[in-house]
Amino acid sequence: MSLVGPLLLATFLFCVGIYGVIARRNAVLVLISVELMLNAVNINLVAFQNLLFPDELAVSGLMFALFIIGVAAAEVGVGLAIVFNMFRNRASVNVDDVDLMRW
């Protein structure tokens, strides 16, 4: 089984995620873009697991992918909480408005 398809897909997703993180102004969309990047990694992990150890389902790659999904869920929870607070304080979810750490 060729790796080209999954890797291309992962790359595409990762690039979309990076673009979203850097370019989008909406904080919710930035969070979603982060999820895209994590998923690109998951695809990579599953693809290589499939290629290298096709018979050992209990090991490594798949487990990593599951952990990442869990961590991503927690991350989204924290991230959304921050976004809510932000919205509550400023009535906006535009990340450009949040520059308190400026010089």
Add this chain to the structure above:
Amino acid sequence: MEALLDYAWLVVVLPLASAVAITAFGKNLPWKGSELGIASLAISWVLSVLIAYQTFIMSPMEEPVEFSYEWAPMGSEFVFELGMLVDGLTAVMLLLVTTVSLMVHIYSREYMHGEKRFTYFFAMLSLFTFSMLLLVIANNLVQAVVGWELVGVCSYLLIGFYWEEKSNQDAANKAFLTTKFADIGLIVGVVVLSAGMFGLDTSTPFNIREINAAATAGELSTTTVVLGMLMIFLGCMAKSGQMPLHVWLPDAMAGPTPVSALIHAATMVTAGVFVLARLFPVLAQSLVVMNVIAVVGVITLFFGGLLALVQDDIKKVLAYSTVSQLGYMVAAIGVGGYTASVFHLFTHGFFKALLFLGAGSLIHAVHSNNMSDMGGMAKAMPYTFVTFIIGTLALAGFPLTAGFFSKDEILIAGEIWAGAGFATGHLVYWVGIAAAFVTTFYMARACFLIFAGESRSHHPPHESGKQMVGPLVVLAVLSIASGYIFSPVWTAEQNFETWTETEFITEETVYPFAADADDAAEDQGEAVGTPGGIQGDGVLAAGSEPSVLAAAEDGELTVLHGAPTWHFDLLALLLVVFFAAVGVAWKFYGKGPPDRDPTMQMGRVTTVLVNKYGFDEFGYRFIVVPVRDTMSRAASYSSNVLIDGAVSGVGRMTKNAAFATYRVLDQKVIDGGVNGAAFSAAWWSERLKRTQSGNVQRYAAALVAGTIVLVVAFAAAT
């Protein structure tokens, strides 16, 4: 009693203490400080007498008392000493100096009475006495030079005592500069001698006894001896008024008369003779040195005496007489008359001090130095008259006075020297007799002008007080008595000669060059060194008296001539000379001063004498003028332009360099660096702070960019 000699330094230190004390609080004392000087000198005198007695009964001293401590250790075991050397010669000088100084101190109390610098005068007298004693007691040449220079300074200060008058200042400067010039010779000579000593195994190359020992042992090279002693003799020439460096001595009479008596007649001017006597074992190594000394002495004793003929100032007469007598002493050294020279130094000190103090008494009475203002003083001043006449007789060498014994001794020394085949001996003998005529004549002239005839004074003359007459009487007694110390009345075992002999000059000491000369002389005439040989030379010596010629016996010329004996032939000759001179003087001056002084009518001779042989003129034209007008200008130029220019140039350069350093290095480089660092930090921070935008997305973009760069770099590396 012998332990007393260990305390001889007290004699020296006491006058110093008195000089200091007089300076410190003399003015507040009832006698204005003079009592301190007289008291300290009296103690010194008593000590000197005891020391003299002690050394005399111990004479000949096998081992002189020497005592010194390290003054300045110079490293590598080379030491400057400060010490004392007490033997007969030292004792004689101590006795002479303290006696005359004490007399002068007492005399000055009355003579200087009412002077505004009375206390200063006594301080200087005491300081001078200390300096002179320091010189005579020195056990090494460095200390002797120190004393020598100190007496020069005191002499300078006392000649210029009446400094309000320009001529007195000039006289002081002349004296100081003339002697100072020759002192260079003395110092060079001392260095040359000690340089010769450095090669030998000694840590004290300046020690007089060691130098004498080395010289007698023949360890000093001929060059060292000749050069060293000639240089030292140059110093002695100026100090002891030998021609042509005597020119300062007559001018030195500008000082107060007691000063003339003490410094310029009795003590300081004999310092040169003393040094020559001290180093006699060294100079006796070289015939060249002795001949030079003899010739200079002979020239001085004759031509110096002639100058006294044309003087009207009584002090000038005595000054030239001093020059002449010093010539006798130096000439005696030059013809091996060591004892005779020291003896004449000793007696001359007394009678010349007497004459000067007598002259001071006269001057005090008539308020003038000139003999033309005196006359007829015999009646008014009987004590002064009698003592002055005694001094004159002693100076003229009248039989049985001190001068007779000492001057004859010099002539006999010349005779013995001639007998050994040295021409300078004849010179000293015959010129000495001729100068005796001159001496007698000018002294007789002075006495007739002063004491005979009618008074020409504007002040009625009066006898001086007790304090002036007392010293005159004492010195008059000494002027007769001091001669008997070396007369036939003493035993052969103990007399002046054994007293002043040192361990290097003993009965057996022979001149190193005498053996050759004897041989040479024996080749020419026969049996030189026997009485007959001397008679063959045409000298009227007592050939039948063997002990006269003891020194020349057995063909050996020893330094000591043995016990003195009577020389009736010489006595007769000198008596004839004496009476001839007095007779001639009586003819011209006996009946009051002639309208036209015959000494002023000798044509060319008078001109030459009045011009003092042109020495002063020569000195003025070729030394004073060039030095004053050319050298002083050059010195001023070098000082004001060259040295000051160099100094201020260096100052300016330093200032400019400092300013340049300040402007460039400090302001630009260092300050610029520091400020620049600060400014650049501010400039960069202003720009770099913009990256801290607070915009998270930019940070993320930067992160991504960095990651990409790293990935690409790793990819490229692999």
